[in-house]
Amino acid sequence: MTVSRGWCPTLSTPMSSGDGLLLRIRPALSRLDATVARRLAAAAARHGNGVIELTTRGNLQVRGFSDVSAAAFADEMEAAGLSWRRHAPMVSPLADGDPACAPETLGLAVAVEAALADDPALDGLAPKFAVLVDGDGQMPMASVAADIALRAAGQDWRIEAGGAATLCGADAASEMVRRLARAALALGIRPQGAPGCGEALFQAAGWPARAFEPMPAPPPVAVGRLPARAFGIGLPPGQLDAALLTRLAELAEGLGDGTLRLTPWRALLLAGLSDQAEPALRRALTGQLTDPDDPRLRVASCIGGPGCASGSVPAAADARLLAAVLPAMPPGGLALHVSGCAKGCAHPEPAAVTLVGRDGLYDLVEHGRAGDTPVRRGLMVEAAAALLQAAARPEARA
Numbered sequence: 001m002t003v004s005r006g007w008c009p010t011l012s013t014p015m016s017s018g019d020g021l022l023l024r025i026r027p028a029l030s031r032l033d034a035t036v037a038r039r040l041a042a043a044a045a046r047h048g049n050g051v052i053e054l055t056t057r058g059n060l061q062v063r064g065f066s067d068v069s070a071a072a073f074a075d076e077m078e079a080a081g082l083s084w085r086r087h088a089p090m091v092s093p094l095a096d097g098d099p100a101c102a103p104e105t106l107g108l109a110v111a112v113e114a115a116l117a118d119d120p121a122l123d124g125l126a127p128k129f130a131v132l133v134d135g136d137g138q139m140p141m142a143s144v145a146a147d148i149a150l151r152a153a154g155q156d157w158r159i160e161a162g163g164a165a166t167l168c169g170a171d172a173a174s175e176m177v178r179r180l181a182r183a184a185l186a187l188g189i190r191p192q193g194a195p196g197c198g199e200a201l202f203q204a205a206g207w208p209a210r211a212f213e214p215m216p217a218p219p220p221v222a223v224g225r226l227p228a229r230a231f232g233i234g235l236p237p238g239q240l241d242a243a244l245l246t247r248l249a250e251l252a253e254g255l256g257d258g259t260l261r262l263t264p265w266r267a268l269l270l271a272g273l274s275d276q277a278e279p280a281l282r283r284a285l286t287g288q289l290t291d292p293d294d295p296r297l298r299v300a301s302c303i304g305g306p307g308c309a310s311g312s313v314p315a316a317a318d319a320r321l322l323a324a325v326l327p328a329m330p331p332g333g334l335a336l337h338v339s340g341c342a343k344g345c346a347h348p349e350p351a352a353v354t355l356v357g358r359d360g361l362y363d364l365v366e367h368g369r370a371g372d373t374p375v376r377r378g379l380m381v382e383a384a385a386a387l388l389q390a391a392a393r394p395e396a397r398a
């Protein structure tokens with residue numbers, strides 16, 4: 001089995017990490033059948049260390065494998081029908097249950113994946129190349145960036161790449177995505193990382209488009225009772241274990257439509273629930289994050305050390321401790337980012353407070369990114385907690 005370092009891992013090409021090999025799974029249509037989810041959970045615990053992560057791309061990562069156990073896990077997942085769907089787009093998680101979501105959303109996602117997968121010229125497309133099909137509706141994905149995004153716009157679809165956009169019909173959209181992906185490959189650019197490239201990209205794809213200024217949009221509330229008979233379970237910092245995934249799969253089978261929906265917002269959703277399901281769900285999920293006002297939702301973190309070899313602090317564990325000292329606040333904003341090192345993988349954007357691991361201690365950045373200049377250096381986690389508590393007092397906020 002090939003081991004890749006420093007780039008996007010897949011099911012067949014694991015990445016070396018601090019706690020062994022890491023594999024990534026991208027299911028079709030951003031959803032997992034509950035039966036498959038149970039098999040995945042059992043195999044992750046049997047072959048790896050049982051840690052399962054939901055990424056900000058809505059992919060699943062499993063950790064703690066050896067060469068031999070990674071191959072065994074990959075074989076079991078292939079047998080369960082779960083593979084790395086390299087060209088599968090992210091898709092609106094409630095597309096089939098939300099009457100306000102564009103009805104062609106799922107069909108379009110299938111067509112886009114097929115159009116990309118069937119074109120041998122796209123074999124060289126980076127595994128990280130991200131395509132999004134956003135049917136809007138009650139859980140819009142306006143906050144989610146992608147290399148190429150298709151967003152429902154009335155009767156049409158708006159296709160965006162590299163800071164340019166144009167409208168097209170659903171019947172032309174998948175071919176347009178394919179041509180744009182080809183153009184990106186030919187020009188050697190990833191549109192998401194090159195916001196000014198859009199007009200040239202569309203021109204190379206043979207389709208005129210106009211530059212636009214993306215409007216920042218907050219992520220939707222994805223925790224607790226949701227529209228379209230759905231319910232969200234928050235997973236900051238994106239981690240769950242095999243036992244929780246098994247329990248959620250059983251709840252999806254017993255109370256929902258038998259699927260788990262993967263989101264890019266650190267939350268898994270159950271869908272197709274009856275009106276009576278919520279009390280039973282809340283009882284079964286006591287202690288889990290199901291309240292949209294829970295301060296744990298305002299904290300982002302990576303795994304840190306020892307899971308990641310670059311982290312000198314246990315960022316995920318410390319984030320859980322620090323979340324306990326944050327005040328309750330309305331849904332929406334991010335209060336704290338705990339990063340294992342200055343790379344800031346979990347949250348590349350600025351946060352109100354960012355704690356950055358360095359030599360086993362934390363540096364503190366205010367209103368900035370993990371790589372920005374800190375205002376305090378060398379803090380133990382207890383000292384960082386004290387600073388957060390002091391900042392949360394009413395007199396400090398007045």
Ligand code: SF4
Binds near residue numbers: 302303315340343
């Ligand atoms: S921010 Fe640093 S420690 Fe955290 S996952 Fe990225 S490289 Fe690892």
